[in-house]
Amino acid sequence: MYYTIFSLKYDKILLVKNMIFDTIVAKTTADGISAINIIRVSGDEAFSIVNRIFQGPDLEKADSHTIKYGHVHDQGKIIDEVILFLYRAPKSFTAEDVIEISSHGGNYIANQILKLLISNGARLAENGEFTKRAYLNGRLDLTEAESIMDMVNAKTDHQLSIANSQLNGDVHRLINGLRNDVLEIVANIEVNIDYPEYDDIEQLTSEIVIPKVTNLIEKIDRILREANTGQIIRDGIRTVIVGKPNVGKSSLLNSLLKEDKAIVTEISGTTRDLIEAELNLDGIILKLIDTAGIRDTDDLVEKIGIERTIKAINQSSLVLLVLDQSNHLTDLDQTLLNLTKDKTRILIGNKIDLGNKINIENETIINISAKNNLGLDMLSSKVKSLYIDETLVSDNYTLISNTRHIAKLHETKLALTDALVACESSLPIDMAEIDLRKAWSSLGEITGENCSEDLITTLFKKFCLGK
Ligand SMILES: Nc1nc2c(ncn2[C@@H]2O[C@H](COP(=O)(O)OP(=O)(O)OP(=O)(O)O)[C@@H](O)[C@H]2O)c(=O)[nH]1
Ligand SMILES: [Mg+2]
Structure with missing residues (x-):
């Protein structure tokens, strides 16, 4: 009775059948100078290949989940003193035989060891190939495999929990x-x-x-x-800061970031191009973009900057529209209010230390002073209330993201x-x-119970080498 529907399940099995599972190798640690590097070898021949370049106990006779000390050598010439971590299939990350070689840091030693392993029969892994094998060998489903990159990229507690x-x-x-x-x-x-x-x-x-x-x-x-x-x-909120020139957009960016990222001057038209920065706002990532103030101008560079501002507004999820509380609303402000009226936006009344001249019917203005770091908490609360359902975040991390x-x-x-x-x-x-x-x-x-080979290839390509 279930035959027809169950037959869909064989997609993955067919995929696995068509693959050649040779022995792959890659450095799992980042390039550059570090205390140690870890090189991972996975596949049927992992133990025999490493054994050929290893001076120490015979790996072919070694048990799974043991650690061995010895040296990597090239025809007798010592390359490095190493520690090996041995995992026999299926109790490894990829469900294959795996050896992780812990060598001294630096790119030179790692490259020498990689070359040796390749000349002894291993192949350099593609991006994400270890995780791909873990998925194809049934150790992880696709969602679990995808979450590994999310873990590596996590910048907040919430992201890590998800x-x-x-x-x-x-x-x-x-x-x-x-x-x-x-x-x-x-x-x-x-x-x-x-x-x-x-x-x-x-x-x-x-x-x-x-x-x-x-x-x-x-x-x-x-x-x-x-x-x-x-x-x-998981992904953060693409947030654009807009307003007429000189209202304090760059000052707001700087005070949110607590650093002098953008140039601030009393001259209108200071910011010419988009300035991007990431902000962790109590666990929510804001991908902030400071823009060139919008106004009529003959200056070519400024004109291009303004065009980019308009494009940035269209591409963002949240608009922070900055108004100047020391002056009354102008036509330019009105243009910006119209331009952003269909977006999720927060109106910000900056320079509250100099006055409180703007009031807009039926709209809340968050009054701040970017220069004096006043009112920024209210802005944070407003962003959170717009996007985060606290009840979901606190007691349910089984969220699809x-x-x-x-x-x-x-x-x-x-x-x-x-x-x-x-x-x-x-x-x-x-x-x-x-x-x-x-x-x-x-x-x-x-x-990933049934999906195309193309999807699998594209998905794992996004991973880093050695993952
Ligand atoms: N009094 C007061 N001055 C401020 C405040 N925020 C910014 N300023 C001043 O306003 C001027 C313009 O600030 P910017 O941050 O460069 O303004 P902007 O909107 O980025 O300007 P453009 O890049 O030219 O569009 C600077 O002299 C700031 O010091 C504030 O809260 N109070
Ligand atoms: Mg600016």
């Missing part, structure tokens, strides 16, 4: 739960198609299938709502909605089954 929960399989379990729900509905339909005498199809559709599909759509909606917060925590996962969940929801329409119409129930299978397969693409 990556950790994903690595622990929370996303995997969540998606598998949904897949099982879809499968159960398909099973209900197939029982009915195979044994029509047991039930009335129409009754099955309205009484069993429709509420189940509706329930699933609601579940996915809830997950997608939470995903908004997750995505912001990855854009790819979110896109696939939208696809799943669409297929389920189509299934619902089919159920509610007079179409044969088989039509709904096609849509349900589509939903099942979209969910499988998240975990």
Whole structure:
């Protein structure tokens, strides 16, 4: 009964069958001078290849999960004193035989060891190839593999917690739960198609299938709502600071960053090009862009800067529109208010130390003094209240945060909605089954149960070498 739907699962098996699992090698530590380097070797021949360049205990006879001391040599000439960490398949990161060589730091020694390993039969790994193997060998699902890069890139506690929960399989379990729900509905339909005498199809559709599909759509909606917060925590908020010249945009950037990143002067038109910086605002990353003040100008360089400002507004998720509280609203301010009216924005009344002349009906202005570091807390709270649902952050880290996962969940929801329409119409129930299978397969693409070789290749290319 399940044959057709289960056959989708073989995608990954086919992928694995087509691959050649030779022995790969890469330096896992970053380039440059450091105390030690770690070189990782993975594959069937890991032990025999390393054994050939190692002076010390015989590795072929060594147990898994042991540490060996010795020297790497090139035909008797000592290259370095090393420590080896041995892992035999399947109890290793890649589920293959793995040796990690811990050598002295610096690029020269590492390169010598890499060359030796390659001349003895290993191949230089591609970016992310170790993790790709862990996935293909069934050690990790795709979401867990993806979370490893998130862990490496994490800059805040929230980002790390989300990556950790994903690595622990929370996303995997969540998606598998949904897949099982879809499968159960398909099973209900197939029982009915195979044994029509047991039930009335129409009754099955309205009484069993429709509420189940509706329930699933609601579940996915809830997950997608939470995903908004997750995505912001993971990727940060692209935030642009705009305003007319001289209102204190660059001063605001500097005071938020607590450093003199941008040049501040009393001359209008000081900032000519975009200035980008990252700010950790109580756990939320703001990708800040300071811009050239918008005004009419004949200066070519300034004109280009202004064009870039307008482009930056369009590409940002959040606009910080800075107004000058020491003067009344001008036409230029009004132009900017109109230009940003459809964006998520925060109005900032700067130079509050010099006056409080601007009030805008039905809009809150956060009054600050960038120069004197006043009111910045209120700005932080405002950003947080706009983007972060505190209840989700504090007690639920099983958030979907990855854009790819979110896109696939939208696809799943669409297929389920189509299934619902089919159920509610007079179409044969088989039509709904096609849509349900589509939903099942979209969910499988998240975990990597069924996905294309292209996707796998593109995904792992984003990883660093040695990961
Ligand atoms: N009194 C007072 N002066 C401020 C404040 N913030 C900025 N300024 C002054 O305003 C002037 C302009 O500041 P900038 O930060 O360069 O302004 P900007 O908006 O980046 O200007 P452009 O890059 O030319 O568009 C400088 O002389 C700052 O010292 C403030 O809160 N109070
Ligand atoms: Mg400036």
